[in-house]
Amino acid sequence: MKMILNNLKIFYLFIIIFLFYSLAQAGIEDKNTISIKTIENPLELDEETIKAGKKLWRKTGCYSCHGGNAEGGVGPNLQDDIWVYKPSDAMLFKTIAKGRKGTNMVGWEKEVNSDEIWKIIIYIRSIYNGDPKKIIW
Secondary structure, rough: OOHHHHHHHHHHHHHHHHHHHHHHHOOOOOOOOOOOOOOOOOOOOOOHHHHHHHHHHHHHHHHHHHOOOOOOOOOOOOOOOOOOOOOOOHHHHHHHHOOOOOOOOOOOOOOOOOHHHHHHHHHHHHHOOOOOOOOOO
């Protein structure tokens, strides 16, 4: 019993150290990451950009979590109007670039550049079929 308690203390110590390390790393940015300065999509919602965004959607594997047509799966449905976060271009950009802590959504800023992220957002906007009053783009 004494050995179990000692092992438990060691385990808790590692958890505490890990939590302090995680908190210390919060806010530290990698120099190779995207700076989020643009809050509005600079691209036009047109057929060419939608097609490029759809291609990037497939190339980066967004479909593996959100479904082939963003209908949801492991990740949320992006076609409907039930969104946890404010549905804006800025929110989508930040989520794609940086990811979402506490979820399966990882950041893609090292794999895709800003222009490619904006194209993916254009694709997501093109397939949205929820209430237009709930969207801010």
